[in-house]
Amino acid sequence: MEKRIRKELFERERDGLLRGMTSAVFLPGGKIRVGNHLFVNFSSNDYLGLASHSKIAEAAAMALKPVFGAGASRLMSGSSELHALLEEKVAAFKGKPAALVLNSGYQANVGVISALMGRDDVIFSDRLNHASMIDGIKLSGARLFRFRHNDAGHLAELLKEERKKYRCAMVVTETVFSMDGDIAPLREIAALKNENDFVLMVDEAHATGIFGRKGSGLVEELGLTDDVDIIMGTFSKALGSFGAYVAMGREMRDYLVNTCRSFIYSTSLPPSVIAANMAALDIVEKDPQRRKRLLGSAAYLREELASAGFAVKGASQIVPVIIGGNEAAVGLSDRLRARGYWTTPVRPPTVPEGEARIRISLSYDHGRDVLERFMGDLRGAWV
Ligand SMILES: *Cc1c(COP(=O)(O)O)cnc(C)c1O
Numbered sequence: 001m002e003k004r005i006r007k008e009l010f011e012r013e014r015d016g017l018l019r020g021m022t023s024a025v026f027l028p029g030g031k032i033r034v035g036n037h038l039f040v041n042f043s044s045n046d047y048l049g050l051a052s053h054s055k056i057a058e059a060a061a062m063a064l065k066p067v068f069g070a071g072a073s074r075l076m077s078g079s080s081e082l083h084a085l086l087e088e089k090v091a092a093f094k095g096k097p098a099a100l101v102l103n104s105g106y107q108a109n110v111g112v113i114s115a116l117m118g119r120d121d122v123i124f125s126d127r128l129n130h131a132s133m134i135d136g137i138k139l140s141g142a143r144l145f146r147f148r149h150n151d152a153g154h155l156a157e158l159l160k161e162e163r164k165k166y167r168c169a170m171v172v173t174e175t176v177f178s179m180d181g182d183i184a185p186l187r188e189i190a191a192l193k194n195e196n197d198f199v200l201m202v203d204e205a206h207a208t209g210i211f212g213r214k215g216s217g218l219v220e221e222l223g224l225t226d227d228v229d230i231i232m233g234t235f236s237k238a239l240g241s242f243g244a245y246v247a248m249g250r251e252m253r254d255y256l257v258n259t260c261r262s263f264i265y266s267t268s269l270p271p272s273v274i275a276a277n278m279a280a281l282d283i284v285e286k287d288p289q290r291r292k293r294l295l296g297s298a299a300y301l302r303e304e305l306a307s308a309g310f311a312v313k314g315a316s317q318i319v320p321v322i323i324g325g326n327e328a329a330v331g332l333s334d335r336l337r338a339r340g341y342w343t344t345p346v347r348p349p350t351v352p353e354g355e356a357r358i359r360i361s362l363s364y365d366h367g368r369d370v371l372e373r374f375m376g377d378l379r380g381a382w383v
Helices: 002-014 055-060 073-080 081-094 105-116 131-140 150-163 184-196 250-259 271-286 288-308 324-337 366-380
Strands: 025-027 031-034 037-041 099-102 122-126 143-147 169-174 199-203 230-234 244-248 318-324 344-346 355-359
Touching: 025 037, 055 250, 055 271, 081 099, 081 271, 099 105, 099 250, 105 131, 105 169, 105 199, 105 230, 105 244, 105 250, 122 150, 131 169, 143 150, 150 169, 150 184, 150 230, 169 184, 184 199, 244 250, 244 318, 271 288, 288 366, 318 324, 324 344, 324 355, 324 366
Parallel strands: 122 143, 122 169, 169 199, 199 230
Antiparallel strands: 025 031, 031 037, 099 244, 230 244, 318 355, 344 355
């Protein structure tokens, strides 16, 4: 075992793929401090700047006493009135009959997919879906077919070929993809339900709080609430807090309460986190300016990058700058750090070979002045 570990670490380091953590202080205003240096933080998912919003901190503080921890799992004694209120609020926000709160997005995807699907079933998954979905699929034991990224035509072919050989079918996709900030062809995918019998599950981790009139996500924006059976999302990204949810029909919820192992066998979120999540939803519903400004900044940055000759992708608050080689991406990221920007290079296997990139994750707190300065510094760093 020791030998294997040493070899694996050595190979990762040699290939420029060794991952490590840096202790950092996450600051308000879209900034981060690492050691004695202050950086513009282009590497957080706190898209709306809500992680430091005073109303959310106050809501959490109100629910800190008399007991901090939830004390038990939901089915034992850890299900408070606050949990029920939050689930009602999420269901209304998403426009679905019911919702279930889970402890994290990872737990939600792993637990929900593996609870609903089994050996006789088939799952069609976008090739670039998040690891949590992949792990849920593996755990389910269902047969997996991966369709080409955002390619509803390829999905249609696979459905036609394979669907009938299995009992139940599920199609899973992110709505806004985390690495390229690009958007799933959800209308086309939903339309395939006319000819194929499947359950449609989407992951709105990066769309919640950003898209839609109410800010509930891409499903809302495209008017597909009734076509999508299971809408998963997190409180940990644009909502600035922690935890996750799935919104769906009432029977589906009852079924998950009885079968979803990551829900059943895990202590529920502390009341203060639940209260913070309620406050975050309130802010998203009442303050559309935050998401409007954020998407405006993203459009501006994409235009500037394109006119500077960079390959741009996507249409969201996540802006990838595709560099190519691993070392080139790491080098650029280092030079940007020297100029005061905290970006993380994203390398294979997270993205395809030869498409290493700098992923710029924008926040409401990054004003036009910050982006203008960044473009100047990027030109300087890119030589
Ligand atoms: C972050 C993320 C998750 C996991 O959510 P956590 O609450 O951080 O566990 C799931 N799916 C996608 C697409 C994500 O980006």
